[in-house]
Amino acid sequence: MNIRKMVDKWNFKQYLSTKDMEKIFFLLLPYVKKHKKAYIGLFFLLFVDIAITLASAWFVGNIMDAALQSNFGRLKWLVLAGIGLSMISITSNFINIYLDTVAVNAVKKDLNLNLYEHILLLPGKSLSSLHSGELLSHFTNDIHSLDGVIGSGLMNLIRFPIISIAAFVYLIQINWKLSLLSLSVAPIAIAGGAVFGLLLRNNSRLIHELISSITKSLTDTFHGFTVIRSFTLEKLLYSKYAQKNQALYSLELKDAKLRGWFYAGGEAVGSITFLISLIIGAYFVMDNIITIGALLTFINLVNHLIYPLTGLAGQWAGYQNSISALERITNLFNQLGESKELPSYFASKTIDHTIQFQDITFSYDGKRNVFENFQLQIPAGKVVAIVGPSGAGKSTLFNLLQRFYEPQAGSILIDDASINDLTISELRNSIAYVPQETFLFSGTIRENLLLARPGITEEEMIQGAANANIHEYITSLPEGYDTEIGERGIKLSGGQRQRISIARAILKDASILLLDEATSALDSESEFLVKEALDRLMKNRTTLIIAHRLSTIQHAEVIAVMEKGKIVQIGKHEELINQKGLYQELHKNHFTQDKYETTLSPVHC
Numbered sequence: 245m246n247i248r249k250m251v252d253k254w255n256f257k258q259y260l261s262t263k264d265m266e267k268i269f270f271l272l273l274p275y276v277k278k279h280k281k282a283y284i285g286l287f288f289l290l291f292v293d294i295a296i297t298l299a300s301a302w303f304v305g306n307i308m309d310a311a312l313q314s315n316f317g318r319l320k321w322l323v324l325a326g327i328g329l330s331m332i333s334i335t336s337n338f339i340n341i342y343l344d345t346v347a348v349n350a351v352k353k354d355l356n357l358n359l360y361e362h363i364l365l366l367p368g369k370s371l372s373s374l375h376s377g378e379l380l381s382h383f384t385n386d387i388h389s390l391d392g393v394i395g396s397g398l399m400n401l402i403r404f405p406i407i408s409i410a411a412f413v414y415l416i417q418i419n420w421k422l423s424l425l426s427l428s429v430a431p432i433a434i435a436g437g438a439v440f441g442l443l444l445r446n447n448s449r450l451i452h453e454l455i456s457s458i459t460k461s462l463t464d465t466f467h468g469f470t471v472i473r474s475f476t477l478e479k480l481l482y483s484k485y486a487q488k489n490q491a492l493y494s495l496e497l498k499d500a501k502l503r504g505w506f507y508a509g510g511e512a513v514g515s516i517t518f519l520i521s522l523i524i525g526a527y528f529v530m531d532n533i534i535t536i537g538a539l540l541t542f543i544n545l546v547n548h549l550i551y552p553l554t555g556l557a558g559q560w561a562g563y564q565n566s567i568s569a570l571e572r573i574t575n576l577f578n579q580l581g582e583s584k585e586l587p588s589y590f591a592s593k594t595i596d597h598t599i600q601f602q603d604i605t606f607s608y609d610g611k612r613n614v615f616e617n618f619q620l621q622i623p624a625g626k627v628v629a630i631v632g633p634s635g636a637g638k639s640t641l642f643n644l645l646q647r648f649y650e651p652q653a654g655s656i657l658i659d660d661a662s663i664n665d666l667t668i669s670e671l672r673n674s675i676a677y678v679p680q681e682t683f684l685f686s687g688t689i690r691e692n693l694l695l696a697r698p699g700i701t702e703e704e705m706i707q708g709a710a711n712a713n714i715h716e717y718i719t720s721l722p723e724g725y726d727t728e729i730g731e732r733g734i735k736l737s738g739g740q741r742q743r744i745s746i747a748r749a750i751l752k753d754a755s756i757l758l759l760d761e762a763t764s765a766l767d768s769e770s771e772f773l774v775k776e777a778l779d780r781l782m783k784n785r786t787t788l789i790i791a792h793r794l795s796t797i798q799h800a801e802v803i804a805v806m807e808k809g810k811i812v813q814i815g816k817h818e819e820l821i822n823q824k825g826l827y828q829e830l831h832k833n834h835f836t837q838d839k840y841e842t843t844l845s846p847v848h849c
């Protein structure tokens with residue numbers, strides 16, 4: 245391998261770059277500032293620690309000299325000084341551990357919360373390109389890799405050079421020749437530390453990437469159990485996971501070996517320095533150049549001259565490791581949120597709203613336009629069914645109306661005011677959205693219903709559930725509204741989940757309703773119950789419904805037929821069915837006939 249390739253592979257430039265340090269500094273500064281008391285405390289204790297180190301070395305030497313000289317008066321004072329030193333050391337260690345815990349965990353806690361808040365604020369465009377496993381690994385992996393740059397890790401960057409210089413100054417006062425001799429191993433310590441630091445950094449970068457990939461595999465597995473089982477993917481996924489797991493194990497072992505060599509190397513350099521100092525120092529004692537006590541002080545202190553040099557290189561490697569974790573977090577923070585404040589519920593005016601899509605041009609990826617100069621007007625208080633083939637842009641309309649995505653041109657108006665003039669909360673509080681795939685939070689039915697808006701009373705909740713045709717079922721359960729429904733409501737049937745989702749929308753009581761009619765097959769009774777619940781929900785609201793069922797479409801006051809991002813036909817069922825065009829074809833081949841209409845006796849809705 246030539247040198248250039250090696251430089252590229254090992255990322256030397258980045259290893260030595262201070263730009264990354266600046267990035268870290270500016271990202272972490274506000275967090276460190278917020279907990280400045282802990283950091284100031286740690287900074288103060290750093291000098292206490294250095295003073296104790298020097299004083300302990302002085303104490304050992306002096307007590308030895310006093311003993312050899314049978315100077316009991318001095319010995320008495322030294323014993324008292326020793327006790328004092330020990331007490332200060334124990335106390336400062338205790339406070340140090342406490343402050344370090346505060347300094348590290350308080351920063352992590354705040355960063356954790358800010359990251360969560362930031363993700364809640366991310367627009368749909370950013371979220372659609374992020375994998376939930378990757379997001380999860382920021383919390384489980386990246387944040388915990390910051391230890392190297394906060395708390396004691398940060399202090400060590402100051403502590404190591406100072407203690408090394410202080411030890412050197414003290415040692416020179418004892419004997420400058422012995423000091424310079426001890427310092428001769430410094431280049432080996434620095435070079436060794438730097439090489440192992442670099443190897444460790446590169447290895448831990450790989451570990452982080454692999455952990456992120458493993459978290460992605462795990463979340464995919466947990467979300468896709470049904471598909472995994474029905475396609476019998478178990479063995480395939482198992483072997484893929486086993487490979488990644490093995491690779492992680494190998495990297496962890498490599499990390500352990502590197503660390504082992506790193507610490508063993510540091511200890512070897514320390515031992516060599518110790519032995520050189522002891523042997524040469526012994527000659528100096530024999531020649532009466534230094535006392536036995538001075539030699540003891542020297543060998544006690546000489547390690548504090550050398551280990552900070554290897555330690556500093558190791559610490560730098562720790563920094564590099566934290567930098568790669570922080571880089572990933574910074575990339576996320578660099579993506580702009582859709583609003584500054586977290587949206588929250590407040591009651592919106594329950595009046596009928598006109599909705600207009602005016603000259604909308606929109607593309608998800610900047611390459612292919614889903615809409616070009618798209619126009620659509622939804623009259624106030626009416627039910628408008630959107631029909632069209634797959635990929636026509638029906639769901640995209642919902643995405644734009646709720647500002648999950650922003651159009652590149654044109655505007656969407658609610659009652660002649662642009663939705664961009666509303667806050668996200670104002671806009672979304674006036675809309676109730678019932679998606680095709682129901683999402684329920686794990687917890688109880690009650691918890692899922694009450695989150696529709698704050699302050700829902702027991703009577704309102706029951707009324708909402710009754711209007712959604714789910715109250716009877718809920719009360720038939722042993723725990724009633726307090727029944728735990730499992731992750732994503734897995735313990736309920738598809739129809740029951742849909743009706744709880746409808747009850748939630750009823751309880752939200754918003755004046756605009758967006759409904760993405762489920763295409764999944766329900767049994768005829770369930771379908772009838774859902775249909776009846778939807779009819780109640782749509783009453784007196786401006787409703788936009790992506791419709792698949794013939795009965796919904798037939799009852800809509802306006803039907804907009806979409807194809808390739810354009811409205812190609814618009815009107816009532818009776819008009820459209822007699823026109824040649826897409827509607828006729830969809831009617832013939834795509835609309836779903838409700839099962840209950842054929843299987844149940846006639847019903848009134």
Ligand SMILES: Nc1ncnc2c1ncn2[C@@H]1O[C@H](COP(=O)(O)OP(=O)(O)OP(=O)(O)O)[C@@H](O)[C@H]1O
Pocket residue numbers: 372608609614632633634635636637638639640641
């Ligand atoms: N998040 C996204 N990122 C990129 N492209 C997208 C995204 N969502 C949808 N698209 C693309 O935009 C186009 C319109 O999709 P949309 O989901 O609005 O269609 P649809 O009419 O609702 O289809 P369906 O009835 O199958 O749900 C499609 O070509 C789709 O591939």
